Structure formats: structure tokens, C-alpha cells
Amino acid sequence: MFDSLKLHDLAQKQLGTLRRPSRIKPTLWVVQENGVRAVVKDFSTNGALLRNTAGRFVVWREKRAYQKLRGVRGVPEMYRVIDGLALVMEEVPGRNLRDLDEGMELTEPFFEALKGLIEECHRRGIAHCDLKRSPNILMGYDGLPYIVDWGASIAEKEFSFFPLSWIYRRFLLDDSMAIIKLKLRHLPQSVPEEARLQYSRRSIPERIIRAIRNGLQKFFKSIL
Numbered sequence: 001m002f003d004s005l006k007l008h009d010l011a012q013k014q015l016g017t018l019r020r021p022s023r024i025k026p027t028l029w030v031v032q033e034n035g036v037r038a039v040v041k042d043f044s045t046n047g048a049l050l051r052n053t054a055g056r057f058v059v060w061r062e063k064r065a066y067q068k069l070r071g072v073r074g075v076p077e078m079y080r081v082i083d084g085l086a087l088v089m090e091e092v093p094g095r096n097l098r099d100l101d102e103g104m105e106l107t108e109p110f111f112e113a114l115k116g117l118i119e120e121c122h123r124r125g126i127a128h129c130d131l132k133r134s135p136n137i138l139m140g141y142d143g144l145p146y147i148v149d150w151g152a153s154i155a156e157k158e159f160s161f162f163p164l165s166w167i168y169r170r171f172l173l174d175d176s177m178a179i180i181k182l183k184l185r186h187l188p189q190s191v192p193e194e195a196r197l198q199y200s201r202r203s204i205p206e207r208i209i210r211a212i213r214n215g216l217q218k219f220f221k222s223i224l
């Protein structure tokens with residue numbers, strides 16, 4: 001699928017842009033072939049430094065996660081990667097949770113489905129690690145949850161020995177905690193006091209990874 005798509009064709013062939021590139025973010029194109037629509041996350045439009053470092057790295061990480069998660073309901077299918085720089089994936093018809101109307105209530109069944117989806121990804125040995133960012137979770141027009149943006153994910157296999165295995169377990173927990181964060185915003189009455197307390201204690205690995213990521217973002221912003 002999308003086998004003939006080339007990087008330099010994207011600007012002409014696209015149906016639209018979900019997002020224009022910034023200094024540190026890739027372009028998100030929508031393309032269509034034989035009636036199938038796809039989203040392309042494309043670092044080829046970024047500056048050479050970002051493109052060839054973080055860009056290639058993120059595409060490689062994300063591709064690996066999508067391969068492991070193939071067939072999980074709620075994870076878009078990955079069609080292909082173009083030249084190591086652009087990831088072509090199934091378009092999820094829906095809206096990301098950041099774009100939902102302020103104060104819009106989500107239902108208990110939605111959260112149950114999200115919990116099941118996260119658990120299934122964990123069973124496949126992948127922790128997302130960035131689920132607390134609401135743009136990474138979508139509500140499909142079918143009312144079901146979908147998860148995108150697997151570039152920061154880690155695989156259980158890479159973290160199988162202590163102390164990495166301990167860090168991995170914290171990441172699994174942090175993924176699950178994202179549900180509490182979302183519930184606090186969209187269904188607060190369903191969050192018991194105990195869960196609120198648990199949520200307010202941020203794990204050390206999460207703080208470390210966030211600090212590293214923020215540092216890298218600042219670094220790229222300063223040199224680009």
C-alpha cells in the first residue's frame with residue numbers, strides 16, 4: 001500500500017496538511033491512494049540536522065512500535081516508511097482529545113476501552129511513554145479510543161534487565177496513570193481520592209525522561 005509514494009511527491013499529492021512543519025516538528029500530510037486515506041508524518045521537510053538525527057531516530061522507533069502493535073484495535077496500521085524519514089499510516093477518522101470541546105464529558109465505556117487498549121499494547125511488550133499528552137489519544141467518530149505518536153515508546157525487550165526492568169514497569173504504570181489524568185479532565189466524578197493521590201506523585205523515571213526530552217527540544221531550538 002502506498003508503494004509508489006515518494007518524498008518529493010508528497011507536497012503535490014497531498015489532500016491537505018494536518019500540520020505544517022516547525023523547527024522541531026515534522027509535517028503531517030493527508031494522502032490518498034485507491035480510495036484509502038493515510039497520514040504521513042514527514043521529517044524530510046525539516047532542516048538537515050533535525051531530519052538526520054531526531055527525525056530518523058523517531059521514525060525508526062515509531063516504525064518498530066507499529067510493527068509490534070500490528071492488528072491491535074485502536075492502533076493505526078502502519079503502511080510503510082519512505083527513505084527512513086516519513087511514516088505512512090492509516091488515517092483515524094476522529095479528533096484528538098486536546099481538540100475536544102472544553103469540558104466535554106467522556107463516557108465510562110470510552111475509558112474502559114482505553115484501558116483495554118493500553119493493556120493490549122503492554123501485552124505486546126510496548127509502553128507508549130507519552131500518553132499524558134492528550135493530542136496522542138484520539139476519539140474516533142465510532143466513539144472508540146485510538147493511540148498515535150509511538151516515537152517515544154520503549155520495548156520490554158530493551159529494558160529486560162534490572163534496573164531497566166524496574167524503569168519499564170514504571171513506564172507501564174505511567175501509561176495507566178494517563179487515564180486518571182484524562183478522567184480528571186473529562187469525567188472527574190469517577191476518580192476516587194486514592195487515585196488522585198497516586199496520580200499526584202510523579203515517578204522518578206517520568207521526571208527524568210521529561211527532563212531529557214525538554215532538554216533535547218531546547219537544544220534543537222537553540223541550534224536550528
Ligand SMILES: Nc1ncnc2c1ncn2[C@@H]1O[C@H](COP(=O)(O)OP(=O)(O)OP(=O)(O)O)[C@@H](O)[C@H]1O
Pocket residue numbers: 018025026028039041076089090091092093095096133135136137148149150
Ligand atoms: N494516524 C492518524 N490519524 C488521524 N490523525 C492523526 C494521525 N496521526 C496523527 N494525527 C493527528 O496529528 C496530531 C499530531 O500527531 P503526532 O502526535 O503523531 O505528531 P507529533 O509530531 O508527535 O506532534 P506533537 O508533538 O504535537 O504530539 C495528533 O494529535 C492527531 O490529531
Ligand SMILES: [Mg+2]
Pocket residue numbers: 133135136148149
Ligand atoms: Mg504527539
